[in-house]
Amino acid sequence: MSEFVKNLMAQVKAKNPSEPEFHQAVFEVASSLALVLEKHPEYRKEKILERIIEPERIILFRVPWVNDQGDVQINRGFRIEMNSAIGPYKGGLRFHPSVNLGILKFLAFEQVFKNSLTTLPMGGGKGGSDFDPKGKSDGEVMRFCQSFMSELFRHIGSNTDVPAGDIGVGGREIGFLFGQYKKLRNEFTGVLTGKGLNWGGSLIRPEATGYGAVYFAAEMLGTRNQTMEGKKCLVSGSGNVAQYTVEKILQLGGKVLTLSDSNGYIYDEAGITTEKLQYVMDLKNVRRGRIKDYIDKFKGAVYTQLDPNTDSNQLWNHKADCAFPSATQNEINSKDAANLLKNGVYVVSEGANMPSTIEAIEQFVNAKILYGPGKAANAGGVATSGLEMAQNSMRYSWTREEVDNRLRLIMKSIHKTCVDIAEKYDTPYNYVNGANIGGFVKVADAMLDQGIV
Numbered sequence: 001m002s003e004f005v006k007n008l009m010a011q012v013k014a015k016n017p018s019e020p021e022f023h024q025a026v027f028e029v030a031s032s033l034a035l036v037l038e039k040h041p042e043y044r045k046e047k048i049l050e051r052i053i054e055p056e057r058i059i060l061f062r063v064p065w066v067n068d069q070g071d072v073q074i075n076r077g078f079r080i081e082m083n084s085a086i087g088p089y090k091g092g093l094r095f096h097p098s099v100n101l102g103i104l105k106f107l108a109f110e111q112v113f114k115n116s117l118t119t120l121p122m123g124g125g126k127g128g129s130d131f132d133p134k135g136k137s138d139g140e141v142m143r144f145c146q147s148f149m150s151e152l153f154r155h156i157g158s159n160t161d162v163p164a165g166d167i168g169v170g171g172r173e174i175g176f177l178f179g180q181y182k183k184l185r186n187e188f189t190g191v192l193t194g195k196g197l198n199w200g201g202s203l204i205r206p207e208a209t210g211y212g213a214v215y216f217a218a219e220m221l222g223t224r225n226q227t228m229e230g231k232k233c234l235v236s237g238s239g240n241v242a243q244y245t246v247e248k249i250l251q252l253g254g255k256v257l258t259l260s261d262s263n264g265y266i267y268d269e270a271g272i273t274t275e276k277l278q279y280v281m282d283l284k285n286v287r288r289g290r291i292k293d294y295i296d297k298f299k300g301a302v303y304t305q306l307d308p309n310t311d312s313n314q315l316w317n318h319k320a321d322c323a324f325p326s327a328t329q330n331e332i333n334s335k336d337a338a339n340l341l342k343n344g345v346y347v348v349s350e351g352a353n354m355p356s357t358i359e360a361i362e363q364f365v366n367a368k369i370l371y372g373p374g375k376a377a378n379a380g381g382v383a384t385s386g387l388e389m390a391q392n393s394m395r396y397s398w399t400r401e402e403v404d405n406r407l408r409l410i411m412k413s414i415h416k417t418c419v420d421i422a423e424k425y426d427t428p429y430n431y432v433n434g435a436n437i438g439g440f441v442k443v444a445d446a447m448l449d450q451g452i453v
Helices: 003-015 018-039 042-046 048-053 101-117 138-155 171-185 209-224 240-251 274-286 291-297 335-340 356-366 380-394 400-424 432-450
Strands: 056-064 072-082 089-097 126-130 161-164 232-235 260-262 264-267 301-306 321-326 347-349 370-372
Touching: 003 018, 003 048, 018 042, 018 101, 018 171, 018 356, 018 432, 042 048, 048 089, 048 101, 048 335, 048 432, 056 138, 072 089, 072 101, 072 138, 072 161, 089 101, 089 260, 089 380, 101 126, 101 380, 101 400, 101 432, 126 138, 126 161, 126 347, 138 171, 138 209, 209 232, 209 240, 209 321, 209 347, 209 370, 209 380, 209 400, 232 240, 240 260, 240 274, 260 291, 264 291, 274 291, 335 356, 356 370, 370 432, 400 432
Parallel strands: 089 126, 089 161, 232 260, 232 321, 321 347, 347 370
Antiparallel strands: 056 072, 072 126, 260 264, 264 301
16 A cells, blocks of 8 residues: 555545445545546646545435324435536435435545546445335335435535436336425436436436446456357346346346345355346336245246355355346455355456445456456446436437437447556556546546636
């Protein structure tokens, strides 16, 4: 660890105690940026990285709502407006019991670099609540969303801050949030992305994060003159990102063996086919059931219950070629990474945000496998959100083919940026350095142009 990174992390931890995910995200980026800061003393002099680490604005508020039994409930709402140097704040809303300030700061910090890599004019932000939509009725979710937006609406706008969905926030929640915003502001504007197709949404937006992660994996494989055809893949999660990761893997000729939720995972040696995927989509999106139900429908599959007392996730301990972590942060630890490498995995493309620990990333980089970090590999979601914003501005909708082609080209561009930057700084095919430096430089130069603000 360089002296600069060591001193920076000491300051970050002192200023932001009890926020381990935020510390981890900053350390991972700062470790790469030591390379560029040596060559660009102006970034050090103007304390560009230190300014990016400090959010421009943090909004914290209470969210009171009434459940179906008539009882008053109180949750916390957050919005982190991290950096607006290259465009309005852009990033998802997460509704999950684990949500706290540190997790949202890590997500917002990552979002700054991810959005920069897309080539679109978007700053970075993130928000959400410790509200859990799981098990709630549509009426309860609606009342919560309306209360949440009754405060958030003061701080967002199509040219200020444009939230989207994330864990726990899908089409249903975006609809309720948008309806309340429209009522309070008396305007129909592209203030949220992930909207319904008949009221301002974009085709391919639901698929974009998963599709993008697979496109990125295909680009990485292309550097070794390989394709996704015939590749055995491990996918975690069973929500939006995982579902469309599976769909695109199947379209490109790969074979998917696993899916999971917070209770456990299924392993299907025969492969998750299009028919089986449709069942999972209905199970998760309509019936809101658990992945364990899969084995009742498809008898050849095996279900493994999650054991919170173990130091590894058995999902990552199967023979395969590719891994697509698509569930949540830090789902791959050091032991999981060792298991993946032992079982022949040489492509890891992150659909989730920061799903690998620092120790896991070190193993992937040292083994010189094709490792696509989340801020590059899963940027397809926010890239297509940016395309939705563009369509809203023009009052126009592109076709499915147009959006998918633009998404593929953006992922191709992100991959090229990562490869070119890694090469420039003498760490060839180190996608971590390529993504971190590539995302940083654009934001840093904009901040230099705009002065100390």
